[in-house]
Each structure stands twice: as structure tokens, then as C-alpha cells.
Amino acid sequence: MSVAHNPAHPDGENASLHSAISANGVPVIGEQYQVAPRCGVAVSVKAGQQLTVINTHGTQVCDFWAFASDDTNEYLSMHHLHTALNSVFPKVGDRLVSNLRRTMMTIVEDTSPGVHDTVIASCDHQRYVDLGCREYHDNCADNLRMAMMAIGERIPVVPAPFNLWMNIPIASDGSIQWLAPVSSAGDCMTFRAEIDSIAVMSACPQDMTPVNGDDCVPVELHFFVQN
């Protein structure tokens, strides 16, 4: 007998479940927070506020999602974004839209060379099983689920993430490669919320392909919110 899949329920557990920045995800303005290695954190960002994500070491991919604060059935959608931007590579000034085609955020700063990914699904339990893992492996899908649970939220689906600094070149024949980020230590991206949103960041725990650097060692990220 098969068990119904619950999109809000993680396949395992890590510190993401107990490391919320506050009970409801509301940040102290200007305070810098850590996304611990292999973990995820949710943060509430009001319309007009700016969220800055820092690639502390330059080698770390951040799986990034945003949900409408008043209804998590509306979320940042990479598929709708591709249509809105006529591109799979968002850049400064671009508006990031939801699955209802509403602008949720605008990219206002990117100090990196601008190499990010919008086509690859988050790593999840089955991805690591497929790669040969025999035991539970930290993964971005569960980090998202746990980060939302940690602030009292449940998600209806694991949306395709905006993979900050993930270097997935797409060749003219449609084939892709999994390469290390080209960003530098301290590179940051800043997003202005256009509606009240909950953003979630996962410091991707992928250590079986070199997306988090050629040494395959996942590390931490940082972030802060400003008015």
C-alpha cells in the first residue's frame, strides 16, 4: 500500500527545524543572520524591505524561495519568471514573479558575475538515493520544509528554487553541466520585496557534485534585512 505524499513533511531532520531567527520569522532590521552549513532558514520580508543574501565564502549555492505571507499557495515561480523575463538568467532590475504572475521581488543588487540557475530542482532525499546514498542526506527540499515548520508554516508544494550562484551552463544543444560557482567571497544579492513575503534560503548540502565548489564542502551563508 502506498503512503500519500505530504509535500510539507520532511523525509528526515536536521537543525533547520530548531534554528528559526524568531518565532514568526520576523528579523531584527539590520542584524546579520547565518544560514548554517547544510541547513535552511525562513525570514519574513515586508513590502519595501530589502533582503541581502551573502555568499560568505563565494563557493556556496543558496536555494532561494519566496511565498506570499498571507497565502503560501502563491510563491515565486521559475517557470512564470522565464516567461516574464524572456530569459532563464535573472539579473539586476528584473522583477521576480509568482505562480499568479504577480511581482513578488525585484533584484536590486548583484555583486557577483551574475551566474545563477533557474532550471534545476532542489536536491531532495530521492536525489541522494539516486546518487548512491544509503542513509539520510541533508537536502534543500527538507531544509525548506523544516525552515517553514520552524516558523509555524506549512508549504503546499516544494517550488522550483532560484539557485543563487549555482553554475549550470546550458549548451546550444540543451545539455547542461554541473560546475563550481564563479562568485567570490562576500558576493551578495539584494532583493526588494514588492509584497509581504516569506523568503527561505537553504545552504545547499550537495557534496556529491561540485556545485558548491570543487572541494565539495558545503559551507554557511549570511543574510540581513533592511528597511
Ligand SMILES: [Zn+2]
Ligand atoms: Zn541542494
